[in-house]
Amino acid sequence: MLILLRHIGTRFLDSRFRGNDEAENPLKKSSVIPAKAGIQRPQTPNSKCDKVELKWILAWLGAGLMAAGAAVVVADDCLRCHQERDRDLVIEWRTGPHNRPGVDCRSCHGERHDGSMAARSRTNDACLGCHPRVVGSYRTSKHGVLVAIEGGRDDYSRSLSDAHYRSPTCAYCHLHLGKHGMSYRVEAKASALRPVQVDITNRLDQRMRPCRDCHSPRFVETWFATGDRMVEIGGMKMREAMAVVQEISRRDPMAALKARIILYRSMLGHLKNVKLGVGHQSPDGQWWHGQAALDGDLLRIKSILHEVLVRPEGG
Amino acid sequence: MRFSHRQVVIGFCLLLVWPMWVWGDSSASFRGTGEYGGSWRSDPMHGYWDPLTYPRPESSKVKGVFQGEECLECHATLTPGIVQDWRASRHAQGSHPVFCPSCHGQDHEKLFFPTPETCGRCHPQRLEQVEDEKRYGFPSHALAMERVVDSKHFADKPKAEVAACLQCHSVATKCDSCHTRHRFSAAEARRPEACVTCHSGPPHPDDTSYFASPHGVRYLKEGNGWDWSKPLRRGNYPVPTCAGCHMKDGNHQVADKALWKFGIREINPETAENRIKRNRWVKVCGDCHPSKVINEFFHTLDEERGSAWKKLYTVEKILKNLRSDGLLLPNAADRPLYPMDWLARWFPKERIGFLEGQASAFYNVGALERDYFDLWYFTNTGAYKGMAHGAKKMATRFHGRMVEESHAIVVEADRVRTLGKRAKKSDIKPLWTEGEYTRYNRDHN
Numbered sequence: 001m002l003i004l005l006r007h008i009g010t011r012f013l014d015s016r017f018r019g020n021d022e023a024e025n026p027l028k029k030s031s032v033i034p035a036k037a038g039i040q041r042p043q044t045p046n047s048k049c050d051k052v053e054l055k056w057i058l059a060w061l062g063a064g065l066m067a068a069g070a071a072v073v074v075a076d077d078c079l080r081c082h083q084e085r086d087r088d089l090v091i092e093w094r095t096g097p098h099n100r101p102g103v104d105c106r107s108c109h110g111e112r113h114d115g116s117m118a119a120r121s122r123t124n125d126a127c128l129g130c131h132p133r134v135v136g137s138y139r140t141s142k143h144g145v146l147v148a149i150e151g152g153r154d155d156y157s158r159s160l161s162d163a164h165y166r167s168p169t170c171a172y173c174h175l176h177l178g179k180h181g182m183s184y185r186v187e188a189k190a191s192a193l194r195p196v197q198v199d200i201t202n203r204l205d206q207r208m209r210p211c212r213d214c215h216s217p218r219f220v221e222t223w224f225a226t227g228d229r230m231v232e233i234g235g236m237k238m239r240e241a242m243a244v245v246q247e248i249s250r251r252d253p254m255a256a257l258k259a260r261i262i263l264y265r266s267m268l269g270h271l272k273n274v275k276l277g278v279g280h281q282s283p284d285g286q287w288w289h290g291q292a293a294l295d296g297d298l299l300r301i302k303s304i305l306h307e308v309l310v311r312p313e314g315g
Numbered sequence: 316m317r318f319s320h321r322q323v324v325i326g327f328c329l330l331l332v333w334p335m336w337v338w339g340d341s342s343a344s345f346r347g348t349g350e351y352g353g354s355w356r357s358d359p360m361h362g363y364w365d366p367l368t369y370p371r372p373e374s375s376k377v378k379g380v381f382q383g384e385e386c387l388e389c390h391a392t393l394t395p396g397i398v399q400d401w402r403a404s405r406h407a408q409g410s411h412p413v414f415c416p417s418c419h420g421q422d423h424e425k426l427f428f429p430t431p432e433t434c435g436r437c438h439p440q441r442l443e444q445v446e447d448e449k450r451y452g453f454p455s456h457a458l459a460m461e462r463v464v465d466s467k468h469f470a471d472k473p474k475a476e477v478a479a480c481l482q483c484h485s486v487a488t489k490c491d492s493c494h495t496r497h498r499f500s501a502a503e504a505r506r507p508e509a510c511v512t513c514h515s516g517p518p519h520p521d522d523t524s525y526f527a528s529p530h531g532v533r534y535l536k537e538g539n540g541w542d543w544s545k546p547l548r549r550g551n552y553p554v555p556t557c558a559g560c561h562m563k564d565g566n567h568q569v570a571d572k573a574l575w576k577f578g579i580r581e582i583n584p585e586t587a588e589n590r591i592k593r594n595r596w597v598k599v600c601g602d603c604h605p606s607k608v609i610n611e612f613f614h615t616l617d618e619e620r621g622s623a624w625k626k627l628y629t630v631e632k633i634l635k636n637l638r639s640d641g642l643l644l645p646n647a648a649d650r651p652l653y654p655m656d657w658l659a660r661w662f663p664k665e666r667i668g669f670l671e672g673q674a675s676a677f678y679n680v681g682a683l684e685r686d687y688f689d690l691w692y693f694t695n696t697g698a699y700k701g702m703a704h705g706a707k708k709m710a711t712r713f714h715g716r717m718v719e720e721s722h723a724i725v726v727e728a729d730r731v732r733t734l735g736k737r738a739k740k741s742d743i744k745p746l747w748t749e750g751e752y753t754r755y756n757r758d759h760n
Contacts, residue, residue, distance in 0.1 A: 163396030214396030
């Protein structure tokens with residue numbers, strides 16, 4: 001028992017003091033998850049902890065242990081047990097896009113093994129730290145709005161299936177049925193820059209599954225069919241702009257620089273907004289931050305070529 | 316090889332039918348409606364946003380006539396979310412629950428989507444209030460669908476591209492924009508969040524302006540704890556929400572106070588009609604504020620609008636002068652046309668400002684006109700919304716941006732003028748009328 005306590009204690013102190021180099025350690029940074037009503041805030045490393053006195057550390061340690069019989073874990077610790085217990089889950093994570101430097105179990109589940117790890121990771125707050133860009137399109141969508149109105153009253157200990165939530169959260173669709181491979185990515189059929197890939201057919205079917213818990217299959221199919229065409233139309237605008245940029249660079253490399261900045265800094269972002277708008281059912285993302293914004297940039301690029309074409313010699 | 320007469324006729328008919336087969340999903344694509352209806356065909360999603368005009372026959376293989384609990388038996392497994400929502404709704408309470416067939420019909424092969432009229436059978440007063448909006452013209456909820464289909468850019472663009480327009484403008488044709496299905500909760504619709512799916516984004520940042528106002532700040536801080544089952548009456552809530560002012564006492568008529576027209580056109584607040592509308596506002600604000608404060612507030616708002624329009628007209632004049640001198644790049648004759656705009660084929664004209672229809676002309680134009688569109692439609696409306704919702708800092712910030720953007724347009728206009736005078740002859744029409752998207756846009760309405 002003593003050995004165990006000492007082991008946990010060392011881990012705890014270790015992790016608290018390592019909080020100092022949070023800036024250099026993205027892994028630590030990503031584990032900071034804001035608390036949601038009804039869900040215990042995970043104990044996160046304090047960047048000022050070098051000033052914390054020993055008695056406070058002991059008090060925290062004691063309180064933490066007494067409160068939930070909990071232990072603070074590090075990534076390897078998770079896998080040591082869960083590799084056996086949840087083999088499929090760990091394999092899904094390993095083969096999925098979340099298996100990347102700086103992201104491990106703690107990034108979403110927090111560090112306290114107190115029984116609320118699953119619930120904590122199902123809240124939207126668990127995702128927003130790393131995916132802030134997505135927030136805009138989801139936040140104003142009906143789904144995002146309903147989650148906000150529910151204000152955490154949903155029971156997040158329930159599984160991510162069978163419409164257990166008033167409205168889908170990030171995890172409900174993207175980790176549907178608790179699958180950790182992010183296989184339920186709402187992948188748009190066509191992309192502006194690469195052609196349709198055959199091997200995503202299965203994924204296209206999968207992306208509709210969470211929706212069907214509430215919506216009719218026909219609605220979901222129609223939504224995505226129209227959405228795919230919308231994204232493809234965005235791609236057409238991109239390709240038309242690219243052709244114009246090529247023409248500009250043939251005639252005037254300096255002017256092409258300005259056009260390229262519009263193309264890659266601005267238009268790519270708008271196209272992404274269209275995709276996110278379709279996936280998150282956000283009218284703003286699809287239109288004002290998407291198609292209407294793409295229109296503006298396309299004609300700005302065309303205006304650059306127009307000027308190059310009519311500019312007098314030597315002017 | 317010889318063909319009989321019959322074969323030739325059949326072949327000819329097939330040739331006629333073939334394009335319809337290929338281009339239109341005949342089961343889901345219909346002729347457009349409204350002023351330009353002849354120029355476009357609907358997208359399959361249109362049937363969900365305006366089910367009365369574009370009904371989509373049920374394609375389910377399930378046959379039979381079902382009553383009440385029978386529907387729930389299957390759908391509790393098939394679509395558990397909607398059944399749970401319905402069970403939590405007022406429709407499921409009491410001794411006479413409102414079951415699925417009341418709104419969708421009983422025959423599974425002939426199911427339909429409810430429209431405001433369907434809801435109005437039990438909620439006649441609310442329907443009457445919504446319908447009453449039509450007296451006041453735009454902007455209103457009841458005329459929103461008409462507004463969208465009668466826009467030239469909607470009629471012109473491929474319907475999949477503008478599908479999102481219908482998502483919000485369907486507030487005229489369905490009630491679940493605010494009372495989401497299948498809970499249809501009044502309490503939910505009273506929350507400001509219920510409005511922001513549509514009332515957000517660059518042309519109408521109602522969300523950011525309200526949440527930045529003193530009303531909104533307090534709502535964000537305390538709102539989750541308020542009892543939202545209370546009606547929107549005086550004294551029931553510490554601060555007003557969107558619906559608290561715009562739908563006071565639960566009145567579903569939101570157009571009778573629409574004075575400033577979203578900030579996109581100049582109005583004279585002193586006309587007899589606008590005075591009546593303003594008095595309605597004074598009454599709403601009077602629930603909490605003394606009349607002196609209210610009058611001061613409206614005075615500030617009038618000043619803000621005056622200052623914004625002064626800025627806008629300065630820029631508009633510069634563009635119109637460029638147009639008079641034929642210096643706008645490109646000239647209207649070199650631009651793609653709207654399909655219904657036959658007059659413009661012979662008398663092409665660049666549209667500048669609200670009254671000339673620039674609200675539809677934010678594409679198929681040169682960069683300078685688009686910059687003015689952004690200034691007028693986004694930055695100016697941001698300033699208006701900020702001031703009208705009491706977020707003064709936001710209004711000031713947007714006025715600052717208006718100054719910057721106006722200045723940029725003035726500088727650019729000068730450059731275009733200098734360039735235009737020395738411009739060499741060049742065939743630039745293909746640049747504006749050809750291209751992958753431009754061609755697709757022209758061929759798909």
